[in-house]
């Protein structure tokens with residue numbers, strides 16, 4: 001019996017588009033990559049050739065008008081996401097969209113309304129939920145293994161800052177970097193964030209401050225289940241990508257450490273040391289990028305709701321807005337119906 005394969009069009013052949021395009025083309029037998037589009041035609045052609053895809057172009061509209069296409073992966077720059085979600089939904093295509101949906105709630109709400117009206121599936125690219133370590137932490141909380149959560153700590157530090165040009169267009173640290181941690185916090189706790197107090201600083205590069213952004217932040221979160229937590233961010237940690245979590249519950253704690261390229265330790269007369277953690281998200285989260293797309297494909301083919309919803313995409317932005325407001329006002333911000 002022939003099983004149906006999901007026909008997928010990729011919009012955006014940049015850094016993350018290449019990761020997703022290659023995963024669909026090589027590692028997800030239930031899906032077939034049938035289109036690659038990028039406004040940069042050379043980028044689209046190069047990725048299409050790499051993935052053996054015949055349909056290539058510069059216009060997302062051509063993908064949306066193609067009846068062969070069941071679903072699109074929106075991997076274009078953030079400022080295009082909300083509009084492309086609206087257009088894809090109107091064309092009846094299922095949608096996987098990279099984070100964040102947008103930086104403002106008006107655009108997000110319009111996009112989510114279009115998805116609702118069309119009845120298509122929408123999954124947001126919070127890939128860290130599909131990381132084996134972090135999903136184990138979620139299981140420990142959801143199953144009651146550590147009983148009632150009390151404290152949560154997320155450490156999320158990049159190995160080095162992005163170029164200033166990127167910082168200027170990123171929407172700021174809370175929407176570009178911490179957005180993953182805001183989602184992780186909600187995912188691990190299984191409830192909403194009710195209050196946010198954020199401190200921000202420029203400690204890595206004054207040019208980041210001159211571009212209007214922060215490079216170092218500490219955020220305190222109060223959750224609807226009564227637990228409290230922190231997120232600790234820095235754009236530079238000289239020892240590499242630092243991605244750790246700890247949760248204390250009434251019946252114990254669970255923590256996950258960094259992932260390393262190997263488990264070797266080197267001992268000599270002065271020190272015992274090991275190699276640095278896996279460097280940055282392409283290496284550290286490779287597996288999670290593949291698993292999140294498998295989850296999307298499975299959800300669409302089986303008609304079940306995606307594991308990361310449009311609401312999740314919206315709420316991470318809401319918490320980011322509260323953090324930004326908290327830094328500006330120097331006081332805690334409650335997340336209520338005003339958001």
Ligand SMILES: NC(=O)c1ccc[n+]([C@@H]2O[C@H](COP(=O)([O-])OP(=O)(O)OC[C@H]3O[C@@H](n4cnc5c(N)ncnc54)[C@H](O)[C@@H]3O)[C@@H](O)[C@H]2O)c1
Pocket residue numbers: 011012013014015016017037038039040043058060075076077078080098099100125126127281
């Ligand atoms: N989940 C993650 O860990 C993760 C990691 C990296 C990037 N991202 C997100 O993915 C998105 C893309 O980031 P990136 O680092 O790949 O950026 P990028 O600049 O490398 O790639 C974006 C690509 O989209 C193309 N593009 C822009 N507008 C377009 C349009 N209207 N139609 C077709 N193509 C268009 C650009 O030419 C470019 O090739 C961002 O929203 C970013 O936040 C997520």
